[in-house]
């Protein structure tokens with residue numbers, strides 16, 4: 001238990017200490033470490049710990065982020081309107097996830113479940129989703145997620161069903177002004193496209209995206225087909241942290257398809273797609 005069980009940015013130091021202690025004392029006895037946060041935790045700082053702390057990133061690797069959704073009460077929390085600059089934790093926890101378990105499905109109707117699933121996919125078009133009763137899911141769904149180096153097939157080319165409804169903070173609604181942020185501004189943009197990319201252009205573009213949108217960019221991931229490379233080029237990022245490396249080689253008969261997902265606040269889909277196109281050879 002880390003400081004009253006609350007695991008957020010203020011106790012990140014404790015998390016680092018605990019992880020390093022585990023590694024030191026039980027290195028050969030531990031396969032996985034499961035970190036369960038409280039319902040109000042911010043996932044960003046926890047994820048960043050694995051990328052930004054040098055000692056931690058040398059010893060342990062983040063496999064993935066799993067979010068358990070209470071289908072009976074989730075909508076109510078997702079719809080909560082927060083004061084300006086206060087994030088909606090429920091929205092954030094869905095946005096950062098690699099796997100989402102929609103639990104307690106016995107307590108809602110098919111129609112409610114469908115609406116909730118749609119809402120979740122709108123926020124996060126990257127995560128794999130499973131429905132459950134009493135949290136019962138196959139362990140394979142939760143193990144070896146390998147979130148840094150894999151992008152899952154859920155990424156679809158046409159995300160028109162996720163048409164973004166975005167407002168700027170403190171926006172106007174038909175003549176009245178209100179001082180809050182709709183977290184429907186959190187959404188995902190996915191790009192699935194054939195074509196070879198120029199590596200220098202890709203690197204420049206991603207740096208630019210981070211410079212301009214880093215704070216609002218919760219997660220991004222991509223598997224790219226780059227000219228001159230037999231291997232996939234894989235990138236993943238959390239806010240302004242960006243990790244890039246070569247991935248698995250493309251098969252001889254495999255279609256080299258680029259897949260990218262950006263999840264964040266007030267994303268400009270048109271600009272992201274234009275930026276990507278600018279990297280095509």
Ligand SMILES: Nc1nc2c(ncn2[C@@H]2O[C@H](COP(=O)(O)OP(=O)(O)OP(=O)(O)O)[C@@H](O)[C@H]2O)c(=O)[nH]1
Pocket residue numbers: 070103104105106107132133134135
């Ligand atoms: N009907 C139904 N009840 C469930 C299901 N999953 C959990 N529960 C019940 O819901 C109650 C609260 O459990 P959870 O919502 O899982 O509690 P929690 O928020 O994870 O609890 P903490 O982690 O201790 O904070 C318990 O009585 C569970 O038995 C489900 O799929 N269906």
